[in-house]
Amino acid sequence: MNKIIKSILSIPFALVVLLTSSCLKPEPCNSKFQFEQExxxxxxxxxxxxxxxxxxxxxxxxxxxxxxxxxxxxxxxxxxxxxxxxxxxxxxxxxxxxxxxxxxxxxxxPEGFRFTDPNLPKRILQLHPEIDTNKDGAITPEEALLLTELDLEIKDKAKATAEEKITSVEGIELFTNLTYLNLKNQFIKDATPVEALKKLEKLYITYTEIPSIQVKEMPELRDLRLFGNKNIKEIDVRSNTKLDTLYIQDTQISEIDVTNNKELIDLNVNRTNLTRLILTDLPKLNQVLAVKCQISSVSFKGLPAIKKIYIDNNQLTRVNLKDLPALMHLSVYNNKLQTLELDLPKLMFLHTHENELKSIDLSKLPMLFHLDIDKNPLVKIDLSSNKLIRDLRSEYIPTLEEINLRNGEYNEDAQYEIKEGNTGLKRVLVDSGDEETHLRNLFPAGSGVAILAE
Structure with a gap:
């Protein structure tokens, strides 16, 4: 009996020895084969x-x-x-x-990669925490490739917080998949790192202190906005054949060549140092703003889609406006124009005040709705062919003797500002009826202005 008991007790002991010996190999039973850092x-x-x-x-x-x-x-x-x-x-x-x-x-x-301004990666991760795939609070080159759009605009520069301010974009060159970048109102002085972003389609760098920017290596660029950069003196967009929007107002740029930009729709060069503006064979161009420059020469040819031209406050003495079939808005005030040939079938709004026009032919403007022609040395204004005219401003013209409003149409909402400063005005030709009443109220008997109605 004792032998049987000893045999039974020896069985679990043998199992313990067997299990223990199996775990006395070089590696612990529960060891994991992995690196400390993945x-x-x-x-x-x-x-x-x-x-x-x-x-x-x-x-x-x-x-x-x-x-x-x-x-x-x-x-x-x-x-x-x-x-x-x-x-x-x-x-x-x-x-x-x-x-x-x-x-x-x-x-x-990449060699030399670093973020000079720690605010840049910090701000990027605040806006896009999803790119921090390893959750280490830093941005690796691989993580940078996950970002396609980055908006670092400061809405109000005067009220910018410390975390919003970025003084250097060094390191942005790592984000090579970016298609949209907005740096409006930032505190940067060098945009060179941005030039490495060849996939950009929209680039907004406005109201900064950068002296230059090269975009010729950005073949996909469609929308470029550089306005408010007072130190920029030149920009080359000849290689950007997909460009449809270009805003360079409030810069020192003195020359711009958009000959190759056949997709261009919207151009704004206001308050630049341009002395001439050549726009030729741009089939999609819709709007041109070139106000308060130093432009003395313009050329508009092959612009079938253009609807708005604003070239106020320049040095123009003449402008050729032929073959602009879609033009609806034309503003050329405060120049030195002595003549203005107008054959524009869709023109509705015309601003020519403060020029040197002694005469003007409006007979080829069948859609004319608004005319502002103050302060020109005119003798006569003839609107007899302009049946849609509703708003006329022709004041402070002491040489003016006659205004012809007799075109067979009158709208009760018409506004005629034709009284002030027209000291030489002798007669106004009108249609009888409501228009006659309107004008007699403006120039009552004894005013020295004859109202001639038919």
């Missing part, structure tokens, strides 16, 4: 030794490999960064009879 960013030339997170026996044979040997090399766990890019480093070993693999992603940053 991803590491290095600069070119830097090196790092990969460490495992668990216990690995020194006797364990490990084979090392790298996915892209041109990006990084590995030698017994020592990784060296060779060229910019991203690659995976693998370690393989057989542990407790099981083949295991550890992986670490190595990102090699």
């Amino acid at each position: 991803s590491i960013t290095l600069k070119i030339g830097e090196q790092v030794t990969l460490k495992f997170s668990g216990y690995i026996s020194k006797k364990t044979q490990i084979s090392w490999s790298v996915e892209k040997p041109n990006v990084a090399s590995v030698d017994n766990g020592l990784v060296r960064a060779l060229n910019a890019g991203t690659t995976n480093v693998y370690a393989e070993a057989t542990i407790n009879g099981i083949k295991k693999t550890a992986l670490c992603t190595i990102t090699v940053a």
Whole structure:
């Protein structure tokens, strides 16, 4: 009986010995084969030794490999960064009879990559926390590629907070997948890093202190806004053949060539140093704003879609407006125009005040609705062919003797500002009826102005 009991007791003891001996191999039973860091960013030339997170026996044979040997090399766990890019480093070993693999992603940053202003990456992560895939609070070159749109505009520069202000965009060149970048009202003085963003379609750098910007390596650019940069003196957009919007107002730019920009729709060059404006064969151009420049010469040819031209406050003595079939708004006030030939079938709004016009032919403007022609040395204004005229401003013209409003049409909402400063006015020709009453109220008997109605 004692022998039987001893035999029974020896069974669990044997099991304990067996289980214990199985765990006395070189690797612990629960050891994991993985690196302490799953991803590491290095600069070119830097090196790092990969460490495992668990216990690995020194006797364990490990084979090392790298996915892209041109990006990084590995030698017994020592990784060296060779060229910019991203690659995976693998370690393989057989542990407790099981083949295991550890992986670490190595990102090699472009040479010289850094964020000079720490506010830049901080602000980017505030706006786009989703790109921080490893949740380390930093931006790797690989993470930068996840961003396609970045809006860093300051709405009110005078009230900008410290975290909104960015003084340097060095490091932005890493975000090569950006298609939209807005730096309006930022405090930057150098835009050179932006020039590396070749996929940009929309670029807004306005009201900054940058002295220049090159965009010729941005073939996809459609919308470029550089207004308010007082230090910019030139811009070359000849290579940007997809450009449809160009705003360069309030700069020192003195010359602009848009000959190659056949997609151009909207052009604003207000308050620049331009002395001439040549717009030729631009089939989609819709609007031109060239106010308060130094322009003395303009050329408008091959502009079938243009609807609005504003070239006020310049030095123009003449302007050719032929073959502009879609033009609806024309503003040329405060120039030195002595003649103005108008054959514009769709023109509705005409501003010619403060020029040197001694005569003007309005007979080829069948859609004319509004005319502002104050302060020109005119003798006669003839609107007998303009049946749609509703708003006339022709004051402070002491040489003016006659206004002809007799066109067979009158609208009770018509506004005629034709009284002040017209000291030489002798007669106004009108249609009998309501228009006659309107004008007799403006010039009652004894005013010296005859109202001639038919």
